[in-house]
Amino acid sequence: MSFFKNIKLHTWILIGLLLGAVFGIIFKVDQDMLLIETIKASNETIKSEISDWDSLKVESYSIADSISILKKLFDKNSQLQVIKFFKNLSKTNKKNLTLTVFKGENVTTFENIKSVNKKQTLATVIKPIGTVFIRLLSFLAIPLVIASLIVGAASLESIKKIGTIGGKTLLLYIFTTIIAITIGLFLSNIIQPGKMLNKEAKDRLISASREDTPEIAMDAIEIDIINFFVDIVPKNPISAMSNGEMLQIVFFAVIFGVTLSLIDKSKSAPVINFFSGVSETFIKMVEVIMKLAPFGVFALISVTIADFGFEIITTLIWYILTVLLGLLLQTVLIYSIFVKFLGRRSPIEFFKGIKEAQVIAFSTSSSAATLPVTMRCVENNLNIPKKISGFVLPLGATINMDGTALYQGVATVFIAQVFGFNLGIAEQLTIVITAVLASIGTAPVPGVGIIMLVMILKSVNLPPEGIALILGVDRILDMCRTITNISGDSAVAVAIAGTEKSVEK
Numbered sequence: 001m002s003f004f005k006n007i008k009l010h011t012w013i014l015i016g017l018l019l020g021a022v023f024g025i026i027f028k029v030d031q032d033m034l035l036i037e038t039i040k041a042s043n044e045t046i047k048s049e050i051s052d053w054d055s056l057k058v059e060s061y062s063i064a065d066s067i068s069i070l071k072k073l074f075d076k077n078s079q080l081q082v083i084k085f086f087k088n089l090s091k092t093n094k095k096n097l098t099l100t101v102f103k104g105e106n107v108t109t110f111e112n113i114k115s116v117n118k119k120q121t122l123a124t125v126i127k128p129i130g131t132v133f134i135r136l137l138s139f140l141a142i143p144l145v146i147a148s149l150i151v152g153a154a155s156l157e158s159i160k161k162i163g164t165i166g167g168k169t170l171l172l173y174i175f176t177t178i179i180a181i182t183i184g185l186f187l188s189n190i191i192q193p194g195k196m197l198n199k200e201a202k203d204r205l206i207s208a209s210r211e212d213t214p215e216i217a218m219d220a221i222e223i224d225i226i227n228f229f230v231d232i233v234p235k236n237p238i239s240a241m242s243n244g245e246m247l248q249i250v251f252f253a254v255i256f257g258v259t260l261s262l263i264d265k266s267k268s269a270p271v272i273n274f275f276s277g278v279s280e281t282f283i284k285m286v287e288v289i290m291k292l293a294p295f296g297v298f299a300l301i302s303v304t305i306a307d308f309g310f311e312i313i314t315t316l317i318w319y320i321l322t323v324l325l326g327l328l329l330q331t332v333l334i335y336s337i338f339v340k341f342l343g344r345r346s347p348i349e350f351f352k353g354i355k356e357a358q359v360i361a362f363s364t365s366s367s368a369a370t371l372p373v374t375m376r377c378v379e380n381n382l383n384i385p386k387k388i389s390g391f392v393l394p395l396g397a398t399i400n401m402d403g404t405a406l407y408q409g410v411a412t413v414f415i416a417q418v419f420g421f422n423l424g425i426a427e428q429l430t431i432v433i434t435a436v437l438a439s440i441g442t443a444p445v446p447g448v449g450i451i452m453l454v455m456i457l458k459s460v461n462l463p464p465e466g467i468a469l470i471l472g473v474d475r476i477l478d479m480c481r482t483i484t485n486i487s488g489d490s491a492v493a494v495a496i497a498g499t500e501k502s503v504e505k
């Protein structure tokens, strides 16, 4: 028993991650199988499974004219498209359709359809465990940020000090993001992942992208920089908190904390003590919740792996490798330089200190959900003063997304190459500027990076449908770029602490 006791939490989390991956592979969701629910006249629901079909035909049948109108024909690799097609239909529309399945000589017809879905496996039914884990982490984030920022700001003596730290933080965040996007553009221009696709794969991807353009690609997404700054000031701090508006919360907590330092000590001391107690409690709570991390990580990874279409990896292998190489360079090389020269700390110590946060970032794909763990790692393992980490990290989780920016750079050049567009220097500069803005405007939750990519594609006149080309592997890259995102925030916190030696713990 004592053998198990000696295993560190971090190792347990890694074991959870590996076992989750294995479990996901064993109980993989069948990508050729559909679960069709139909309603019988007696109102009873019948479930049927179909697999390995050759093609599927959806028709609507008009009883009045006794004619059938073909709605859509699907080939055998279209599980997701079929599910999406039925999801977008209303209840009555679904009922009025006939679904015919062709499998060799066999033809099966379904009527009165209630739903068409993937078949759940043991690996996907445990999804709620992962969801509860993310929720536990997410509910901690806001009270933890508020309490630690108020205490931090109250002890930072003056608004001038906050101003200098704030200014430096912003500069470093923008700087690291520019480096990240430049690495992304550089690598994708050298490796040319879009040109490495063979003709057949390229045609298949392009025609699939025409078929399967996500609705998000059609939305006009714009960033209005003036409004962005106006929006940082909350009208009502309580609604900012309930809506999870991190920048507004940071703004409120800083103003509140600084003002506390301006009033009489006898009045401010109990308030500061109170928030200090709240902050300690939440940090302890992170510690307690992290004990569940091996299970949460297990569930999150097993669902992702079980549900992932691995076939697409081979087609997009060069694109994936380019993104991964970029993320590796940014995370290991660039952040080590920042940590070493600005933070005056050993990079090895740095990476050891934040490894727990990195695994959680990878499993949750969300910098926001990871924030409490990042704060705990940076404060406890790297001994960065709370006054700095409490300010720099929440801000970073919201506005600093180096991994996302880097990936957007690679994705844009990749899409341009596949569609046969040439991006000149002016266009690449436009990508840098838009990606920096997009990274600031990207919410720190799973999958938003690809939505903001639409804006970047539009800025250089590339077809926004292009995102459909890379959608299939986005989840896995999202997990990886979130590691870079939170590592970047932590590296900047260490760098700021290194240049602010006068700030004590």
Ligand code: ASP
Residues within 6 Å of the ligand: 365, 366, 367, 368, 401, 403, 404, 442, 443, 444, 445, 446, 447, 448, 449, 450, 478, 481, 482, 485
């Ligand atoms: N999932 C990323 C994050 O939360 C954002 C993204 O790139 O989609 O940091």
